[in-house]
Amino acid sequence: MSKDVIADFLTVIRNGIMRSKGFVTTQYSKLRHEIALILKEEGFITDVVVENNDGQKQVKIVLKYVDGESVIHEMKRISKPSRRIYKHIDNIKPVIGGLGVSILTTNKGIMTDKTAQQQRVGGELICTVW
Numbered sequence: 001m002s003k004d005v006i007a008d009f010l011t012v013i014r015n016g017i018m019r020s021k022g023f024v025t026t027q028y029s030k031l032r033h034e035i036a037l038i039l040k041e042e043g044f045i046t047d048v049v050v051e052n053n054d055g056q057k058q059v060k061i062v063l064k065y066v067d068g069e070s071v072i073h074e075m076k077r078i079s080k081p082s083r084r085i086y087k088h089i090d091n092i093k094p095v096i097g098g099l100g101v102s103i104l105t106t107n108k109g110i111m112t113d114k115t116a117q118q119q120r121v122g123g124e125l126i127c128t129v130w
Contacts, residue, residue: 006032028050034110036048039061039072042129045072049062078127079126079127085125087104087125089117108121
């Protein structure tokens with residue numbers, strides 16, 4: 001049985017938002033850290049901190065709220081371990097008219113749909129956030 005670490009990561013964030021938590025923590029992995037950094041750059045979360053608790057690395061994500069409402073309205077996993085979704089640069093569509101972002105993993109690293117279009121690379125569509 002394999003485990004989808006990205007889906008678990010997104011679920012931790014969604015659950016924290018539903019409970020109006022100030023921050024959530026999850027186990028560290030380079031992929032989770034990179035996705036969290038993209039969310040910070042795009043203004044969906046306040047901060048990302050890598051902590052070392054008892055020899056185990058963890059990623060602490062400080063959630064962002066405006067007037068008591070979360071900045072993140074929806075996070076959706078697109079490509080799954082059972083069905084990978086790859087997009088060519090010409091087939092990447094904007095999320096909610098450009099208000100949201102798609103996160104892709106490419107041969108040049110993990111990036112948003114806008115960055116991928118600027119660099120003219122396609123890749124696996126990990127998730128969408130708006």
